[in-house]
Amino acid sequence: METWDAMRARRNVRQFTDQPVSDEALDRILEAGRRAPSAGNWQPWDLVLVTDRAQLAELAKVWQGARHVAGAAAAIAIVAPEPKDDRQSELLQYDLGQATYAMTIAAADLGVGTGHAAATDQAKARGVLGFPEGRFLAYLLSVGYPADKPLAVIHRLNRRPFDEVVHRGRW
Amino acid sequence: METWDAMRARRNVRQFTDQPVSDEALDRILEAGRRAPSAGNWQPWDLVLVTDRAQLAELAKVWQGARHVAGAAAAIAIVAPEPKDDRQSELLQYDLGQATYAMTIAAADLGVGTGHAAATDQAKARGVLGFPEGRFLAYLLSVGYPADKPLAVIHRLNRRPFDEVVHRGRW
Numbered sequence: 001m002e003t004w005d006a007m008r009a010r011r012n013v014r015q016f017t018d019q020p021v022s023d024e025a026l027d028r029i030l031e032a033g034r035r036a037p038s039a040g041n042w043q044p045w046d047l048v049l050v051t052d053r054a055q056l057a058e059l060a061k062v063w064q065g066a067r068h069v070a071g072a073a074a075a076i077a078i079v080a081p082e083p084k085d086d087r088q089s090e091l092l093q094y095d096l097g098q099a100t101y102a103m104t105i106a107a108a109d110l111g112v113g114t115g116h117a118a119a120t121d122q123a124k125a126r127g128v129l130g131f132p133e134g135r136f137l138a139y140l141l142s143v144g145y146p147a148d149k150p151l152a153v154i155h156r157l158n159r160r161p162f163d164e165v166v167h168r169g170r171w
Numbered sequence: 172m173e174t175w176d177a178m179r180a181r182r183n184v185r186q187f188t189d190q191p192v193s194d195e196a197l198d199r200i201l202e203a204g205r206r207a208p209s210a211g212n213w214q215p216w217d218l219v220l221v222t223d224r225a226q227l228a229e230l231a232k233v234w235q236g237a238r239h240v241a242g243a244a245a246a247i248a249i250v251a252p253e254p255k256d257d258r259q260s261e262l263l264q265y266d267l268g269q270a271t272y273a274m275t276i277a278a279a280d281l282g283v284g285t286g287h288a289a290a291t292d293q294a295k296a297r298g299v300l301g302f303p304e305g306r307f308l309a310y311l312l313s314v315g316y317p318a319d320k321p322l323a324v325i326h327r328l329n330r331r332p333f334d335e336v337v338h339r340g341r342w
Contacts, residue, residue, distance in 0.1 A: 003280035006174040007203060007273065027333075032178060034336045035328055036272070043331050048338040055340070079342070086257065090264045097268020101207070102178065105276065109174035130341040157206055160214050162198075165205045167219040169226070170301040171250070 006109040009151040013113030014068035016144030020051075021073045025110045029143065030076065032106030036099035039091045045099055045138075048077040048129050058128045059140060066117035066140050073144035076103065079131045080138040096138055103141055113146040177280040180322040184284030185239035187315030191222075192244045196281045200314065201247065203277030207270035210262045216270055216309075219248040219300050226299060230311060233296045237288035237311050244315035247274065250302045251309040267309050274312055284317040 001009075030047050038044060050056055051074045059077070060070035069075045078096060083089035104114045117140045119125050125137035159165075172180075201218050209215060221227055222245045230248070231241035240246045249267060254260035275285045288311045290296050296308035330336075 001174055003172055003174045003177040003276060004199070007277060008206065010208075012208065028175070030337050031333065034330055034333055035179065037181075037183065037275075041329060043336070045336065046338060046342070047336055048340075048342060050340060052340060086260070089257070090260060093261045093264035094268040094271075097265040097270075098272040099268075100265075101269040101272045102276075104208075105174060105273075106178060132342065158212060159205055162202065162205055165214070165216065165218055166201050167217060169219075169221060169223065170299075171217070171219060171303065 001109045005153055006105055008153045010104050010108040011151065011154060012115045013144070013146045014115045014142065015147035016072050016113065016142070017147050019073065019145045021112055021143055021145070025112055026074055026143065028110065029103050029106045029112070032102040033076070033099045036095070036102040038095040038098070044080050044092055044095060046079040046131070048079060048131070050075045050077060055128060058124070062119040062121045062125045062137060062140070063117055066119065068115050068142050069117065069140055072142035076141040076143060077129055077137055078139040078141065079129065079135050082134055082136055100139060100141065107143060108151055111145070111151055113144060113151060115142045116140065117142070172280045176324050177276055179324040181275050181279040182322065182325060183286045184315070184317045185286045185313065186318035187243050187284065187313070188318050190244065190316045192283055192314055192316070196283055197245055197314065199281065200274050200277045200283070203273040204247070204270045207266070207273040209266040209269065215251050215263055215266060217250045217302070219250060219302070221246045221248060229295070229299045233290040233292045233308060233311070234288055237290065239286050239313050240288065240311055243313035247312040247314060248300050248308055249310040249312065250300065250306050253305055253307055271310060271312065278314060279322055282316070282322055284315060284322060286313045287311065288313070
């Protein structure tokens with residue numbers, strides 16, 4: 001798909017069909033995350049791909065806003081090192097934002113929907129995913145085909161007007 | 172350009188030709204930022220487009236790592252509200268990461284290079300950009316055509332191996 005179409009078709013998807021997502025598509029989405037840029041190229045992410053239904057159901061319990069994971073074809077758990085200080089935390093979140101968006105666009109390009117969630121219950125997350133001490137589950141990305149309608153370019157998007165967001169020369 | 176090609180062609184560009192970037196291209200890049208997703212759709216960004224050479228030269232002084240702004244065709248200043256607490260700071264950085272990456276991919280799709288920088292000298296940034304109290308210059312995005320070689324799909328990227336980053340089922 002054309003880049004600009006994929007970017008305008010991306011939306012948060014939280015309800016999914018039963019259709020599985022192919023291994024090729026999942027690998028493409030994961031590869032997009034792996035390739036994302038980061039401060040000093042530190043690449044502060046590990047990506048745990050989960051497709052087992054029982055495991056998805058458990059993962060969905062790590063935060064109230066993560067329930068959509070239970071019905072997704074797959075989930076990508078974004079695991080990161082616990083930041084040492086506020087500055088590292090900022091860098092981490094910024095770079096995780098880049099990696100997340102990269103995966104959502106790579107998915108949208110394939111007609112695959114995504115929805116992300118934070119995680120609060122780290123003990124449960126560690127139990128389900130087995131990541132080591134010193135790391136935490138930063139975000140979950142649900143992956144699957146949208147239950148309501150296919151991804152398509154969104155023409156009327158709920159955003160602040162262009163001329164309000166964009167300033168020219170000075171504020 | 173195909174999405175996957177644009178995503179794989181994006182790289183950090185810090186040296187630019189003298190060629191200006193068209194208004195249409197700049198507006199596309201800004202629109203990509205405007206459309207980016209954010210927590211609860213709070214859209215915590217204002218984008219100040221700078222193309223004046225003298226203003227770019229001043230902006231380049233807000234951080235030692237921002238010197239590339241002086242030679243860019245344009246810069247997009249990403250201005251954000253000062254976060255109220257650590258949690259809001261995390262959300263802000265994550266969403267700014269998404270918006271930044273969106274702009275870099277929209278640019279790469281048009282053959283336009285980008286390079287981002289942080290900003291430390293907020294007094295100078297405010298003097299150049301005129302943003303109000305309660306906001307800060309979070310990032311600068313240099314925009315222009317790469318001086319060394321055009322953007323093209325990068326096949327050998329300096330990243331951790333796929334099988335190291337990606338775990339299947341469990342860590």
